[in-house]
Amino acid sequence: MKYIRKEIDGGIGITFVMDEKFKTGCLTVRFITKLGDDAAQNALGISVLNVTNSKCRSLTEFNEKLGMLFGASAGTFVRKRGDVQILGLSASWVSSRYALEGVDTDQQMIEIVRDCIFSPDAENGAFSDKPFRITKKDLLDHIGTEIDNKRNYALMKAAETAFCGEPAGSACYGTKEAAEKITASSAFEAYRKILETARVEIFFSLPCDRPDAIQPVIDGFKQMSRRPQDIDFRKISPAKETLSEVREDMEMQQSKMVMVFKSGLEDVFAMKMMSIILGESPVSRLFVNVREKMGLCYYCVSRFVSSKNTLMVDCGVSEKDTEKAKEAIAAQIEDICSGNISDEDIERAIALLETSVESLGDSQSSYSGWYFESFCDGYSPEPEEYLANFRSVTKERIAAAARSLVPDTVYILCGREGGK
Amino acid sequence: MNREIIKSRVGDECIHVKHTSGLEIFISEKPGFSTSFAVIGTKYGSVHTDFRIKGEEEFTAVPEGIAHFLEHKLFENEDSKVFELYAKTGASGNAYTTFDRTCYYFSSTSNYEEPLRILLDFVQKPYFTQETVDKEQGIISQEIKMTNDNPDWRVFSNLLKNMYHSHPVRTDIAGTCESIAKIDAPLLYRCYDAFYDLHNMVLSVAGNVKADRVLEICDELLRISPDRKAEVRFPDEPETVVRPQIREKMPVGMPIVQIGYKCRPADRSGKLKKHLTAAMACSLLTDECSELYDRLLDEGVISSPPGGSVFAGEGYFSVIFSAVTDYPERVAEAIEQERERFVRDGIPENVFKRIKRCGYRDILRDTDDVESTAFLMLDACMEGSRPYEHIDIYAELTAGEVRKFMEEELVISNRVLSVIEKEVEDQ
Numbered sequence: 001m002k003y004i005r006k007e008i009d010g011g012i013g014i015t016f017v018m019d020e021k022f023k024t025g026c027l028t029v030r031f032i033t034k035l036g037d038d039a040a041q042n043a044l045g046i047s048v049l050n051v052t053n054s055k056c057r058s059l060t061e062f063n064e065k066l067g068m069l070f071g072a073s074a075g076t077f078v079r080k081r082g083d084v085q086i087l088g089l090s091a092s093w094v095s096s097r098y099a100l101e102g103v104d105t106d107q108q109m110i111e112i113v114r115d116c117i118f119s120p121d122a123e124n125g126a127f128s129d130k131p132f133r134i135t136k137k138d139l140l141d142h143i144g145t146e147i148d149n150k151r152n153y154a155l156m157k158a159a160e161t162a163f164c165g166e167p168a169g170s171a172c173y174g175t176k177e178a179a180e181k182i183t184a185s186s187a188f189e190a191y192r193k194i195l196e197t198a199r200v201e202i203f204f205s206l207p208c209d210r211p212d213a214i215q216p217v218i219d220g221f222k223q224m225s226r227r228p229q230d231i232d233f234r235k236i237s238p239a240k241e242t243l244s245e246v247r248e249d250m251e252m253q254q255s256k257m258v259m260v261f262k263s264g265l266e267d268v269f270a271m272k273m274m275s276i277i278l279g280e281s282p283v284s285r286l287f288v289n290v291r292e293k294m295g296l297c298y299y300c301v302s303r304f305v306s307s308k309n310t311l312m313v314d315c316g317v318s319e320k321d322t323e324k325a326k327e328a329i330a331a332q333i334e335d336i337c338s339g340n341i342s343d344e345d346i347e348r349a350i351a352l353l354e355t356s357v358e359s360l361g362d363s364q365s366s367y368s369g370w371y372f373e374s375f376c377d378g379y380s381p382e383p384e385e386y387l388a389n390f391r392s393v394t395k396e397r398i399a400a401a402a403r404s405l406v407p408d409t410v411y412i413l414c415g416r417e418g419g420k
Numbered sequence: 421m422n423r424e425i426i427k428s429r430v431g432d433e434c435i436h437v438k439h440t441s442g443l444e445i446f447i448s449e450k451p452g453f454s455t456s457f458a459v460i461g462t463k464y465g466s467v468h469t470d471f472r473i474k475g476e477e478e479f480t481a482v483p484e485g486i487a488h489f490l491e492h493k494l495f496e497n498e499d500s501k502v503f504e505l506y507a508k509t510g511a512s513g514n515a516y517t518t519f520d521r522t523c524y525y526f527s528s529t530s531n532y533e534e535p536l537r538i539l540l541d542f543v544q545k546p547y548f549t550q551e552t553v554d555k556e557q558g559i560i561s562q563e564i565k566m567t568n569d570n571p572d573w574r575v576f577s578n579l580l581k582n583m584y585h586s587h588p589v590r591t592d593i594a595g596t597c598e599s600i601a602k603i604d605a606p607l608l609y610r611c612y613d614a615f616y617d618l619h620n621m622v623l624s625v626a627g628n629v630k631a632d633r634v635l636e637i638c639d640e641l642l643r644i645s646p647d648r649k650a651e652v653r654f655p656d657e658p659e660t661v662v663r664p665q666i667r668e669k670m671p672v673g674m675p676i677v678q679i680g681y682k683c684r685p686a687d688r689s690g691k692l693k694k695h696l697t698a699a700m701a702c703s704l705l706t707d708e709c710s711e712l713y714d715r716l717l718d719e720g721v722i723s724s725p726p727g728g729s730v731f732a733g734e735g736y737f738s739v740i741f742s743a744v745t746d747y748p749e750r751v752a753e754a755i756e757q758e759r760e761r762f763v764r765d766g767i768p769e770n771v772f773k774r775i776k777r778c779g780y781r782d783i784l785r786d787t788d789d790v791e792s793t794a795f796l797m798l799d800a801c802m803e804g805s806r807p808y809e810h811i812d813i814y815a816e817l818t819a820g821e822v823r824k825f826m827e828e829e830l831v832i833s834n835r836v837l838s839v840i841e842k843e844v845e846d847q
Contacts, residue, residue: 021452023430023784059717063708064774071778094781098430130718138723144673145744148571250671251843253565281512282503292501295558298566316566344508351510358529359455362627362790415569 001361004211005371005381010200011228012221014214015371017205019361025095025106026205026364027113028088029217030372031198032231035085035167038190040174043078044139044182045191046087050076051131052121053112059131065112069105070094074112080172081376082307083235087194089116092364095207106206106213117195118220126185136182143176150256150413155314158258158411161244163237168308197229201375203368233376236309237262239406252415255319259329260411261311265404268306268377269389270397274336275304275311276349277398283348285332290315296325306377311405319414326410336402341395353390357383421635428808429815432787434797435631436807441642442619446797446807447634448626450790456532456627457794459525460543463802464615466593467519467654467734473614474649482611483602484588485560485595488517490608492556494524498547502538511535519589520733521802527791532629533637540623540641546612548605561597571672571840572742579678579740579838582666586655589736619647624798627790654735659684661836669843676840677748679741679755683829686737692805693813695730697825698739700817702728703775704767705758705826706741712758721747726755739830748839756832763827767819776814783811 002018033042056062066072072093079086091113099105121128127135147153156171163169173179200221204214239262263271279286279302286300300315317325360370360383374381379389421440427433434448466487472479495502495515506513511528513535524543526535567573577592584590594600625634661682686694706728707713716722726743743751786792797807 019452021450022788024781024788058714060709060711060714067709067774067778069777071781073781094784098784100780133720134717134723137720141674141723141744147671147673148676150569252569252671254562254569281507282514283501283507287503291559292555295555296562298559298562316562318562318565348507351507352512355510355512355527355529359527362453362455363788415565 002209008218010221010224010226012200012202013375014202014218015204016211016214017364017367018207018209018211019205019367020207022205022207022364023095023098024092024364025109025207026092026203026368027110027214028090028203028368029113029117030086030088030201030203031194032201033085033087033194033198034229034231035080035083035170035172037178039085039170039172040139040178041182041187041190042085042087042194043173044135044179044187045194046078046089047076047139048127048131048135048187048191049089049116049120050074051134052128053115054119054121055115057121057128059134069103069108070099072105072109074116078172080168082233082305083167084231084233084307085172087198089113097208106210110213110216114216114220117217120191122188125188126183127188129184132184132187136179139173139179140176143171143173143179146171150250150252151314151316154256154258154411154413155312157246157248157413158260158312158409161246161411162260162310162409163308166237168237195224196226199228199231201372203371205364205367233378234307234309236264239264239408243407244409246409247412247414249414254316255322255415256314256316256413257322257325258312258314258409258411259326259407260409261313261405262408263309263311263401263404263406265309265401267397267401268309270393270401271309271311272304272306273346273349273390273393274398274401275302276352277341277345278302278332278336279313281348281352285335286313286329289332290325290328294328296321296328300325300329319416322412333402333405337399339395339399341398346395350387350390353387357387426807428787429811430784430787432793432808434807437635439618439638439642441644442617442647443638443642444622444801445635445638446622446624446801447629447631448793448797449629449631450627450793453627453790454529455527455790456529456625456629457525457527457790458532458536458539458623458625459523459794459798460539460621460623461521461523461798461802462615462621463520464522464611464620465518465520466591466595467588468615468652469588470653471614471650473651474647479653480610482607483595484591484599485593486603486607486611487522488594489556489560489600489603490611491515491517491522492560493548493552493608494542494546496547496552497542497545502542505538506535509534509538513539517593519593523798529628533633536625536634536637537641540637543616544641544643546609546616548608550605553603553605553608557600557603560594560600564592564594564597564600567592567594571670571676574668574670575676575678575742575838575840576740578666578668579680579836582662582838583680583682583738583836584736585658585662587657587735588654589733614648614650617648617650618642618645620650622798622801624794624801626794626797652734657735659834661834664835665837667839667841669841671843672840673842674744675746675748675842677743677745677751678838679752680836680838681739681830682834682836683737683739685735686732688804691732691803692810694737695732696810696814696817697821698730698829700775700779700822701826701830702730702739702741703778704762704771704822705755707771707775709771709774710758712754716751716754721745721750721754726751748837752835752837759826759830762823767823769819772819772822779814783814
């Protein structure tokens, strides 16, 4: 394995990983921008790139080209990370070494990605009508169907309340109302702005040592006059003075409950260890007690959102048992607050982290995620350095992390007992 | 025990051993990878609800959802819980039950020997008490309710109920809150004894492992047991569907549709080829490069391509298309028109070649991943074929065979449309 990292002018970071054990190539270009009112515009602007470009102006032609490159795939994505919106274009293909008939798939795919980014299907300051219409409908459908996955919907609504007034309270695809107002020219304008002002992170991986193959994409950025914005990847969210409790009724059999806790403690490693012990594994307090002993839930898990210094606990539970579950979750947090933490708890948490770090080189996507998250968090991407931060966390620091939690929001998506 | 080395045409290989205990073992050493992944599966799923073992005259009918219930309970040993044992080694384990199998697996880095011992030990050591069975009913009831709230599952479940008259595939894998209430410890032992017989099971290990060590651990832990030869009885299933359309309202943002063609079940020898042929037909009928797809997008009927998949097992075989759309009938009609066009005009060579190339990518991706490699070997054995055999059959597949499948198996009179409609209008 070979790892090269460099940063060039204009707020652009490039990570290259050469790993001979893979047969595929992988390229991800991430645009990082502040999450705000233009979330829907940005989402649409990036998503159009997935449909056509100026050299393949029909979707059929675009897909045929990918198909003939041994089923290469290209797709866009949008996600939220705290107060930040991440917009990306990702491609994966059978690498040249394994392609039949001597086709240089690596070079051809990089050129396709370059064309999508720098030469989208647009004229007169607007995306072309057909790709724009298709993408706008897709965005509206996506926003409309956020309700389908009840667990994700509950988490989204809980974040909306917990981070009200902060960028993180916004949905990463924006609102239906904002999406409906987007025009082909406003989306194109939003995309131009992203190209010029977003922080850019490029991840590129091949089974052979061709780091320069990415040059066409780098040249594209070099030809632009960029003004990259400053990005604040971590901003502690203040706790509300009084707990917000929100209930929403829906015709379904199981209720979903999300409890949000804020913390002002600047100790992310202890916070993460506390969350692992509380509810991130099948030996966690929530799994063993709330699920296994009490039989209240099929899932009851915690997650530490480092970008907002916030802990989220979510579970699926019968409506009649929501109070019981709430008390049981609080009791498990209280137990950690009191310092009831064993050496075994810590050893298991470390073992879990070690396993996740040791396996990161087993897929190109995990490499990509690892280097990107390290960049955002400002940590060394060296696994041993990363793990050392956790190994030095003491029981006292974990208990202090639990004691720092302030209940902020409880959101319940309320089903009807004995429904259909 | 003979070691057989099986090689693929894309450069991968694995070792196959038929262990003296009766267990089929597959191992793929993958240099350069850190992860080790092992999965042990039994050919026992939710459809196996009526069975007898060697020497019995009468068949036993058991409650729906018992295979899945058994999977949950096997994680509890008499003196400890399996998750705790795994956690001490840094491995993470889990399990799942499908219509026709139950599998237990773990993933680990640096140390695979201890987790492998844990896996092989607990699947051979059932421990059920009425108290722990009662407790599990609460957890599984919550899982059933969660699944019932999932519109993607509901549309599929409704499709199967309207496609199959009597085959147990029409029943949900986890059963119902009522059916699992009938499960007790003796019934669990009865099912365990019938199906968790090493002759009915497969172990597949891939990644950062040494075949010799894996086999030594197997020798140490696998118990020689008699082949119980569980025999499963399925009710007669007509070729026709129950009814051509089913609709249900749920709180969803947009209607979800599944269009299922009920096909004839595959015989054991032709199973893999039929599966690959059907998969190729799916890819052709949902081809993102087709004029049809372009038109549906342009008309606003869909905003992303319909998905196509093959759903097959013992006594059932179907091809299912899925879409999120305000116009379910229009999507069904378009797929049918496309099928008719291919049957009438044949499949153009360039289109067939392109779709085949996409399949080649998927094959390479599978072997680029430790977990996929383990499942590739397990699936092949469970389906009665050999690892990598699919690559050879896929390479030989002709457009004529796919066209013939579309003509003979995708019959509109055996088509079912399942729709989840929006419960309330936007406010």
